[in-house]
Amino acid sequence: MNALGRHILAEVYGCDSRILDDVEMIEDIMVQAAIATGAEVREVAFHKFNPQGVSGVVVISESHLTIHTWPELGYAAVDVFTCGDHVNPWDGVNYIARMLKAENMTATEVKRGVFEKPVKVANF
């Protein structure tokens, strides 16, 4: 491989606002999304904002998943960044969009850690 990772940036629109404002549901969705990619969960950190909105991250052995929600707009900014060949970040993104009951999503994949020559690294 000549890229270490695949990073999906997803704009998720038309979501269920009650889900977007429920920190426990969002944390559960993000952890399950990590597992759906085939990743190993290492750390989680979620925060509920006042008056509304949730931010959170799941650190995985293969990089991370993050979410920031705006319930008042039905919108979530979702990132799924994975390294290695045994995981598929799109499985996580699609799971999250489905669980948020999204009407629309635009998502872009960005390669991270691109080297001219194939690289062999310690963790994979």
Place this chain on the structure above:
Amino acid sequence: MNALGRHILAEVYGCDSRILDDVEMIEDIMVQAAIATGAEVREVAFHKFNPQGVSGVVVISESHLTIHTWPELGYAAVDVFTCGDHVNPWDGVNYIARMLKAENMTATEVKRGVFEKPVKVANF
């Protein structure tokens, strides 16, 4: 505004490998970077990998900062995602690159949460 956030994706090369493998230094750099952007720190989660490498996130009121390091390649994948007008994500990215003693960096800014009409949200 018609975008909720600014997300910098930075590929940071030629870093000091000892710093990249020191989870306490990396955590300190990332928290100080958050403060350098003018952000408010909410949660932190860092993890040291065996045999090498560090992953970590700082959740801020204004979104997040993340890092994944490959000491054996002198490389770090850094993200700084901020919302609102009172913070500048580039201040965080530049601080991190300087503290990692990076020789090279390529970075891209992506707008997140783009709406056709200007949006007014609860938190800003």
